Amino acid sequence: MILGAxxxxxxxxxxxxxxxxxxxPLLDIGIEVIFESGLGKxxxxxxxxxxxxxxxxxxxxxxxxxSDILFSSTPIFEDEINSLKKGSIFLGLLEPFxxxxxxxxxxxxxxxxxxxxFIPRITRxxxxxxxxxxxxxxxxxxxxxxxxxxxxxxxMMMTAAGTLRPANVFVIGVGVAGLQAIxxxxxxxxxxxxxxxxxxxxxxxxxxxxxxxxxxxxxxxxTEQGYAKELTPEQIKKQKEIQSDxxxxxxxxxxxxxxxxKPAPKIIDTHTIKKMKPGSVIFDMAVESGGNVxxxxxxxxxxxDGVKVIGYSNLPSFVANHASYTLSNNLINFVLEFYxxxxxxxxxxxxxxxxxxxxxxxxxxIKEGF
Numbered sequence: 001m002i003l004g005a006x007x008x009x010x011x012x013x014x015x016x017x018x019x020x021x022x023x024x025p026l027l028d029i030g031i032e033v034i035f036e037s038g039l040g041k042x043x044x045x046x047x048x049x050x051x052x053x054x055x056x057x058x059x060x061x062x063x064x065x066x067s068d069i070l071f072s073s074t075p076i077f078e079d080e081i082n083s084l085k086k087g088s089i090f091l092g093l094l095e096p097f098x099x100x101x102x103x104x105x106x107x108x109x110x111x112x113x114x115x116x117x118f119i120p121r122i123t124r125x126x127x128x129x130x131x132x133x134x135x136x137x138x139x140x141x142x143x144x145x146x147x148x149x150x151x152x153x154x155x156m157m158m159t160a161a162g163t164l165r166p167a168n169v170f171v172i173g174v175g176v177a178g179l180q181a182i183x184x185x186x187x188x189x190x191x192x193x194x195x196x197x198x199x200x201x202x203x204x205x206x207x208x209x210x211x212x213x214x215x216x217x218x219x220x221x222x223t224e225q226g227y228a229k230e231l232t233p234e235q236i237k238k239q240k241e242i243q244s245d246x247x248x249x250x251x252x253x254x255x256x257x258x259x260x261x262k263p264a265p266k267i268i269d270t271h272t273i274k275k276m277k278p279g280s281v282i283f284d285m286a287v288e289s290g291g292n293v294x295x296x297x298x299x300x301x302x303x304x305d306g307v308k309v310i311g312y313s314n315l316p317s318f319v320a321n322h323a324s325y326t327l328s329n330n331l332i333n334f335v336l337e338f339y340x341x342x343x344x345x346x347x348x349x350x351x352x353x354x355x356x357x358x359x360x361x362x363x364x365x366i367k368e369g370f
Contacts, residue, residue: 001344003335004067005035006060008074014042014320017071017092019328020053026332027054029341034067036060043321069346071331081105089346091331092116093130096360096370097261103370106361112348113361116330120357127333128354132176133326138315139180139256142283143169145318146252147188149281149301149308155189166191170246171210172267172292173256174201177285181254182208190252195243197231215242230259236267244272253282255292263290270294270304278306287311 072092174196192210264286316323
């Protein structure tokens, strides 16, 4: 069994799907590990360092052609899918909702395509949960980048020259990213408030030392996977009206609201932005799926009436070493969970909850909906 890893074609993505600190368990069960030469350059890891832990450098073409399992942090397209080994497994981040064409090519070439975005949120799968591991780092990056763009410090400081008040940070959406944003802002000394459509997260917010903003939206709830449910237009209108008052008093606002597989809801409009203090910062973490903030643009900072609206994408890549380490562990944990050492092959039981959820192409058939 040969497991390979290729570099993302997008040079802005510095992550790698194989980290030298994660490889040993694969070698211990007899899997040969190969990787595209230069795979670790985005995190300052050389081919020699990878070789020192037992992996072998080769060309991208060889990885595509020889691998029984191929790791990738981004989708690949028709020409490279056609080069994959017949009957192999493509495992990684497939961006399935925006790249549906790839599934037809996987099916035509008898490739099993497994999308780590669809790992279910169950206890057994936590160690494979790519979205959580990467979102966690994204929440951290959002606070750090917001602080860099704020013209004042975050913590309260008592000095001989006077007392500096702490920055007010408002986090909208208390999923994995939101919780890490709250924790990071608190560690930096800010005064933090947070809101989520799911009242059940109030205890988590308070446990981190932040204040939960209560907005009665009626019946909201969450999905079986733990995600917030999509709100009605009336609920979104009420949320925007009440949270606007909190935004106006905040120095930093971080929005994390996303609906899996759908465009992000617009929850901050220009009317609210115009009421905020000049120099305030809004960080739109949902910019890649349409954005939560009116006027935000991908990979840019927009100045709207003196308020900086940040729309950086691929936030985990800002801390690429740790993002690569966690991503590598997620992927390797998947392999270890389903690898049959006696048969030297993957045991993909389509009745297994994880396999059933994450496998989008298998034996020439595409999962319904794609």
